[in-house]
Amino acid sequence: MERLSSPHDMQQWANDQRRSGRTVAFVPTMGFFHPGHLQLMEYGRSRADRLVVSLFVNPLQFGPGEDFERYPRDEERDLALARGAGADVLFSPSPEDLYPVHFQTHVTVEKVSRGLCGASRPGHFRGVATVVLKLFHLVQPHWAIFGLKDYQQYVVIRRMVEDLNLDLEVVGRPTVREPDGLAMSSRNVYLSPEERRSALALSASLKAARERCRSGERRAAVLLEDVVRRISGEARARLDYARIVDPETLDDTDLIRDKAVLILAAWVGKTRLIDNGFLEGNPDCPA
């Protein structure tokens, strides 16, 4: 595995692959790998001739007062894990490499960035879209692999790729969970043992809503009421939002007819966690 930090070297490497007719899969990350990241890498590895993993804690997507400074980092461990997962390149540029002093260009994906996490974290998805577009230009992947745990991010990137005519496919892969259901996240290390237990309310409420929907309850308001009740019932948890939305537009859904996503964010202690799950309307059973 090669380690590259210069954007120029990364682009050169990518050009060489393209010229040789080799396909490239790309997993952009902020590091501190957990099995969710590793599954993205394994998928990328299986799909393409070459696998690039980027490791960059992107200052542009953190707001003032957010956890940019203390975001967990362990580059040596990440290096070993990426190598183990079969990455050909680990690309870890510095903030100065990606944002030199005159940097002033931003990408905004308007509608799908606005609500949900976009409402609580102004500028977050602008920072995500901008860095991901830069990375796409440097890595020139055929496939870019994202975890569906960050569902709104996945929708934002898909929209950007389509709207800007980028010649690559965005692949979303299922959330990887702990045995008790907690969605894997680098931020889980922030949780105390008590908070860790409270955090289970997120995945448990999602699971309950999926089952209730499967049993015939198609009214979003009814399903959400239960999610709110379960999360508000946890002493250490404070719900930021819970919504049932269209999987593409992220517009609110009143009645689940076909497919919808239940998407939520909550503070557990000082840690903000997100989770989501698909709800499927059963066409045999009219809503």
Place this chain on the structure above:
Amino acid sequence: MERLSSPHDMQQWANDQRRSGRTVAFVPTMGFFHPGHLQLMEYGRSRADRLVVSLFVNPLQFGPGEDFERYPRDEERDLALARGAGADVLFSPSPEDLYPVHFQTHVTVEKVSRGLCGASRPGHFRGVATVVLKLFHLVQPHWAIFGLKDYQQYVVIRRMVEDLNLDLEVVGRPTVREPDGLAMSSRNVYLSPEERRSALALSASLKAARERCRSGERRAAVLLEDVVRRISGEARARLDYARIVDPETLDDTDLIRDKAVLILAAWVGKTRLIDNGFLEGNPDCPA
């Protein structure tokens, strides 16, 4: 020469060129070609194995009340001229091709888009940057050729290319002028014979400022005073702005030490015209 209108076909063609190791020069235009456009094409033709010219009157870069509807168009004539200039592809997508119904992604180059034409035409450079980035993704050029007549646009595109790590070179080519000095522009057809004469105040005042600067006058305020006087002296002309700016940052310059650009916009009747020229400080003659 091939005519392509589908973005997908354009990208396919570009992929084929890249795979075959051929270089591509690209001249993005809004059509209604004049010798300025043709010189950009000839330059591109001389530089690369293949030349792509795009023809797209981009609704996104026109504000409400601007001349999008009546912008001059003559596709058959343009076709013949592009063929004559040696273009391999004329790419002319429809607005619906480039902006389908869910389109919502925009690129903003912040600082250099703000003043000058950006102040008079809010959203203009956001529209320019967005469409040019889309076209770059479709055409995948090695060189993108722009006329320096649209100097702020050239700076915006250069900044975008650097900031977003695009793997191409932006080339700016000198303004082509009528024998009497008027900068060539598709919008010159709007001018009545009287307006056509008044419009000469733009290039004449630029020329006078260049000469005065060459003779030792390095104070921007003094040079600009003369430009304002000349243009205000024309009954049919109304100055929008005249500024002397740094060629890269477009920040105002008080004293011309090295290189600076005198950049201006004026209404002549109902037509908005722009022009600019480099001013060079003479290092042998201290300011």
